[in-house]
Amino acid sequence: MTRRPPDPPSTGTVYADVVLPLALARTYTYQVPEEFVGQLQAGLRVEVQFSKNKHYAGIIRRLHGTAPGFKTKPILSVIDVEPLLTERQLELWEWMADYYCCTLGEVMTAGLPSHLKMASETIITLGPMFSDDITELDEDEYLIVEALTLQSELSLKDIRDILQRKTVYPVIRGLLDRHVIFPKEEFSDRYKPLEVKCVRFGPKYRTEAERISAFDLVSRSEKQTAVLLEYLDVSRKQPYVRRADLSKRTGASDAVIKALVKKDIFEFYDHEVSRLGGAEANARAGALSREQQEALGAVRGCHAAGKPALIHGVTGSGKTRVYLELMLEEIDAGRQVLYLLPEIALTGQITKRLQQVLGDKILVYHSRLNNMERVEIWKAVLSGEKSVVGPRSALFLPFTKLGLVVVDEEHDPSYKQQEPSPRYNGRDVAMYLAHQHGARSILGSATPSLESWENARSEKYGLVTMRERYGGTALPEMTVANSRETDDKGMHHPFFTPTLIENIRATIERGEQVILFQNRRGFAPVYFCPTCEWSVQCVNCDVTLTYHKYQHRLRCHCCGYVTSPPEHCPACGEVQLKLSGTGTEKIEDELKIFLPEARIARMDLDTTRGKNALGQLLQQFEVGELDILVGTQMVTKGLDFDRVGLVGVISADQLLRFPDFRADERAFQLMLQVAGRAGRRERQGKVIIQAHEESHPVLTDVLAADYENFIQREADNRRAHAFPPYRKMIRIQLRHPRRPTAEEGAKLMGKWLAYALGDLVEGPFEPSIARLRTYYLQDIVLRLPPHVAELKRVKDIIQRATDKLATTKGLSGVRVVVDVDPY
């Protein structure tokens, strides 16, 4: 990257405004010692002391000659030679801090890989690759390495003592760069290849004839014959056969399989399940369809007119193919591309496909990367050579030649960071980023959000529509099943209609797969006493605990609190406690009763928590080791499988009843997205939605796959009730461990805001979950006409009110959380 000329040292001392990785509102001004004057510029990291004993790696925001009206501390050392951040990134940080009402330090904390944010407490250890190349080390470095071989870990503070000098960061940085030492956390995060224990025919049984002869060898054993047959059956469908699977399916013990190995018929081996990365660039895949060709032209048209393009393309229309074409163009022209996806979709086939076509030109920025890999990507992006596919955090990478930004699944709520600050929406920040770089941008979805649709309607974005599924596959047949439906004996099941069960059965019999969607995890969300109606509440939050049958535990889905179910009701002593409500676990459980033969798996937060659990689950489903996948929202995202013949929505009512102004939009998106998982290639898929309220207008639109009708009506509703996107919404949440204090603070805050803003202020009121993680909550909501100048004024008012509250006796402990566009 080109070096910016250092700011000219004006008369006298030079000062540097430094951003610190703390939740501080402003930058802090340090004095630049004479010796550093020539080498400093914005974006470099420097070591500074902050308060008594703390040293941090801060980032220079700007250099100037204006002496502040207080004594300044000196910059202790310069960590980087070249800036680690670009001017644009610093501007982006400032914009985010400003727009989302948070501090620069909070943006910095979110935006820098922790490896680059050293502080005095950082613990370092000796790297595993260190091969006593002591000759390479200078005296200071040698001292550190020697200390580490004796003590294994040291804090930066220790190192300062060892070296007997104040400035140790440059030395540390040098060692880090050469991978001699590591910040400690990295070891916990080392990845290993995913391997599964498998069986295959031994070397003597490679040919068909040899294999047939194997049957003679085992003819005396019924079990071994069965295993052999099963093996042949499974191996026809899957590229590898798991040892555990084989015994499970045949009911044969592991000893039976071992016996076959002993006879040299089988052998064990570890099958390495493919991981992302290391792909070779292929030729461009297949030709564009006519519609894709047209869409491509339309997107180019938008870009030529300087507008972002919103692609509304039904699932399977091949939006990715269109993105790819444009991405290739940018990359060929030597520019960078940022392709954003919701986190979960990153595990899917899309990343693989991008890497197949773009090879090592594109890097996957994944939440599972370790620190070192993150820093490597950071540097590669800074050099302008690599493009990136990643979740919203990839927005913080130091792009220098950004030419195109793609936001796929732009409607997805997980683009919005909820906690902690900065509470930003990745899609919106992406648009700002593109604008900042003068880059083109594309938003894509099968169900565009109302905000984006409205932007297209008002011609801020260009709209590109793709209506056909690539290859002409028909859209799935969608039907609704009344939840009250009974079977031929007049029996009614609380969560499976006969229609759904019959269809599941038929689908599996055809050798196809089923996805069932239930938007709630666990077994039952309420554990209660039928006598006195007492129910188990979370100790930290104002919610009931969800029963998880598999672990026989009660869990809080807000804070993670776990406890054992009580033996009897503590209020009245009743011993027969009951469960109510339905989660994915229960669906899975009940389904096993109906379909004991089916291979069922569950996909929710609980089953995908482990490192490779999600990938493993998807892999299993992909190769056909599973018949039914029961899951939460997760199953609506990024799943792209050919053999899904049926998608079932267990309860549409549950989605539509949600008390939020976006409930309808969310429900519509979720249902249409999950429906899109059905029948992707030759075959038409089927979707069955169970509901009590069959004629709900949202359901009617879902069944007709009528986005236009839905979004038009939704827009009218929102406009009529003054909701976003026709109003700017800001939520101000006040939190305190004591309810009266939270209430008092909120009342006061509400009064001040109402004084300045009148009836734009609603509340304070208690949110539906009144206590969260031991804090009592109070909300104040502002709904403003969407004018930018107005917004600045409002944010100043909020800031002043927050400051005022912080200096009010007795209420200074009330935390104020501002959430801009809180949806």
Add this chain to the structure above:
DNA sequence: AGCACGCCGACT
């Protein structure tokens, strides 16, 4: 965010 300073209750 961390941390020191400071002003009110149960202890060696």
Add this chain to the structure above:
DNA sequence: GTCGGCGTGCTC
């Protein structure tokens, strides 16, 4: 008489 509770204010 002190130790320590956390409420308050500051860090260039």
